[in-house]
Amino acid sequence: MRVGVIGTGYVGLVVGACLADAGNDVICADVDESKIARLKQNQIPIYEPGLEELVVRNQEDGRLRFTTDVGACVRGSDIIFIAVGTPPGEDGSADLKHVLEVAAAIGRNMDGEKIVITKSTVPVGTAAKVRAEIEKHSGMPVHVCSNPEFLKEGAAVDDFMKPDRVVIGTDSDYARSALAELYAPFVRTGNPILFMDVASAEITKYAANAMLATRISFMNMIASLCDAIGANVDHVRKGVGSDPRIGNSFLFPGVGYGGSCFPKDVKALIRTLEEFDIDAGLLEAVESVNERQKRLLLDHLDERLGRDLSGVTVAVWGLAFKPETDDMREAPSLEVVRGLVERGATVRAHDPVAMEVARRVLGDGISYVDVNYDALPGASALLILTDWKQYRSPAFGRMKGLMQRPLVLDGRNLYDPVRMGQLGFEYVSVGRGASASPIAMEAPASSA
Numbered sequence: 001m002r003v004g005v006i007g008t009g010y011v012g013l014v015v016g017a018c019l020a021d022a023g024n025d026v027i028c029a030d031v032d033e034s035k036i037a038r039l040k041q042n043q044i045p046i047y048e049p050g051l052e053e054l055v056v057r058n059q060e061d062g063r064l065r066f067t068t069d070v071g072a073c074v075r076g077s078d079i080i081f082i083a084v085g086t087p088p089g090e091d092g093s094a095d096l097k098h099v100l101e102v103a104a105a106i107g108r109n110m111d112g113e114k115i116v117i118t119k120s121t122v123p124v125g126t127a128a129k130v131r132a133e134i135e136k137h138s139g140m141p142v143h144v145c146s147n148p149e150f151l152k153e154g155a156a157v158d159d160f161m162k163p164d165r166v167v168i169g170t171d172s173d174y175a176r177s178a179l180a181e182l183y184a185p186f187v188r189t190g191n192p193i194l195f196m197d198v199a200s201a202e203i204t205k206y207a208a209n210a211m212l213a214t215r216i217s218f219m220n221m222i223a224s225l226c227d228a229i230g231a232n233v234d235h236v237r238k239g240v241g242s243d244p245r246i247g248n249s250f251l252f253p254g255v256g257y258g259g260s261c262f263p264k265d266v267k268a269l270i271r272t273l274e275e276f277d278i279d280a281g282l283l284e285a286v287e288s289v290n291e292r293q294k295r296l297l298l299d300h301l302d303e304r305l306g307r308d309l310s311g312v313t314v315a316v317w318g319l320a321f322k323p324e325t326d327d328m329r330e331a332p333s334l335e336v337v338r339g340l341v342e343r344g345a346t347v348r349a350h351d352p353v354a355m356e357v358a359r360r361v362l363g364d365g366i367s368y369v370d371v372n373y374d375a376l377p378g379a380s381a382l383l384i385l386t387d388w389k390q391y392r393s394p395a396f397g398r399m400k401g402l403m404q405r406p407l408v409l410d411g412r413n414l415y416d417p418v419r420m421g422q423l424g425f426e427y428v429s430v431g432r433g434a435s436a437s438p439i440a441m442e443a444p445a446s447s448a
C-alpha cells in the first residue's frame with residue numbers, strides 16, 4: 001500500500017519505519033530540513049531501541065523514503081498519517097496548529113480518493129476539523145479517521161509491531177477495510193483491531209493516558225502516607241496489585257510522571273471536560289499530586305542540607321523522563337536540576353543517552369559526566385531520577401568512597417533501604433518510611 005506519514009518525530013518515524021518493514025511503500029515528510037537530511041543519511045535523530053536498524057534496512061531496500069515536500073508525500077500516498085506534534089496551548093488545551101496546517105496541505109494536494117488518519121493525540125472533534133480543512137481546498141473524496149497511537153517511548157518499535165490493540169475510529173467502510181489490511185501483519189497473534197466511531201477513538205487515547213497518570217499520582221499519594229507513618233509502599237503496592245481487578249502495572253511511586261504525553265494529555269483532557277461543563281477535579285488532583293512529587297527530593301534535601309547549597313556538590317543520576325529514551329520533555333529532572341542550581345549547588349549529572357538533549361535544555365550551568373561514578377567525587381548527595389538498568393547494582397563501596405557525605409536520595413526506589421543502612425549510607429527513597437519513625441503506626445488524631 002502507498003502510505004504517507006507527515007511528521008517524523010518519535011511517533012511518525014516509528015510508524016513509517018514499521019509500516020515499511022511490513023512491505024508497504026512509505027514516504028515520510030517533515031518540515032524540519034535538518035532532520036530529513038540526517039534521516040536520508042540513515043542518521044536517527046532520536047534514541048529509540050531497534051529503530052535505526054529498521055530505518056537503514058527499509059531505506060536501503062527502497063520501501064522507506066524521506067522528504068521535506070509535504071505535497072509530494074500527499075500526492076504519492078493513498079493512506080496518510082498525520083503525526084505532527086500537538087503541544088499544549090496557553091490554556092492547556094491541545095494546540096492543533098500543526099495538525100490543521102497539515103490538513104490544509106493535504107487538501108491542496110489531493111489528487112484522488114485518500115484516507116487521512118489523525119495519529120497525533122488530538123481532542124474530540126478534531127477529525128471533523130481536519131475534514132473541513134481538507135474540503136476547503138478539494139472536492140475529492142476523503143475518509144478522515146482517528147487512529148491514536150499507544151506506543152511507549154523506549155519500547156516503541158516493539159509496541160507498534162505487537163500492539164495490545166489497534167484503535168480505529170471511522171464511519172467509512174472503505175477506510176475500515178483498507179486499515180484492516182494495513183494492520184493485519186501486526187495483529188496476527190490475535191490482539192484486536194477495535195473499530196469504533198471517531199469521537200470514541202479520540203477520547204480513548206486521552207482516557208488511557210489520564211488513567212495511567214492517575215494510577216501514578218494515586219500511588220505517589222499512598223507513598224506519602226507510607227512515609228508519614230513508617231509503612232512500606234512496596235508491600236502496599238504488591239498487596240494492592242495482586243488483586244486482578246487492579247493489576248501490578250503503573251503502581252510504582254517515584255518523582256512524578258513526565259514525558260511528552262502524560263502532562264500535556266492530562267491538561268488537554270481537563271480543558272475538554274471544562275468545555276463540556278464536566279467537573280475535572282479528579283484530574284486536577286492528579287496534576288497537583290504530580291507537581292508536589294517532582295519537588296519531593298528537593299524537600300528531602302532541604303531538610304538535610306538546608307536551602308543554601310553554595311559550595312555544595314550534588315550528583316544526579318538520570319535525566320531522561322524514563323529509561324531507554326533521550327526524551328527530556330517535561331522530565332521531572334528539569335525541575336529538580338533547576339531547583340538545585342537555584343539553591344547554589346554545583347551539579348554534576350549523568351544519563352546514559354539523554355545528556356546531549358539535556359544540555360540543549362538545561363545549558364552549561366551544570367556539568368555532564370560520561371561515567372556515572374564521575375558525578376560522585378566530593379558530592380554531599382546523590383539524587384537518582386531515572387531507573388536506568390545500569391544504576392540498579394552499582395559498586396556501593398566505590399560510591400561511598402567517592403562521596404563527601406554518603407547521602408542517597410533515590411527517587412526510583414532502586415535499592416534495599418536496610419542494606420543501604422548497613423552499608424553506611426543515609427538513604428531516602430519514596431514511600432518506604434525513610435522520613436518517619438517506623439513505629440509511629442497510630443492513626444493521626446485528626447482522623448478520628
Ligand SMILES: NC(=O)c1ccc[n+]([C@@H]2O[C@H](COP(=O)([O-])OP(=O)(O)OC[C@H]3O[C@@H](n4cnc5c(N)ncnc54)[C@H](O)[C@@H]3O)[C@@H](O)[C@H]2O)c1
Nearest residue numbers: 007008009010011030031032083084085086098120121149
Ligand atoms: N511521543 C510519544 O510517546 C507519543 C505516543 C503516542 C502519541 N503521541 C502523539 O503523537 C504526536 C506526535 O508526537 P511526537 O512525540 O512524535 O512529536 P515530535 O515533536 O517528536 O514530532 C513531531 C514532528 O512533526 C513535525 N512537524 C510539525 N509541523 C509539521 C508540518 N506542518 N508538516 C510536517 N511536519 C511537521 C516536526 O518537525 C516534528 O519532527 C503528538 O500528538 C503526541 O501526543 C506521542
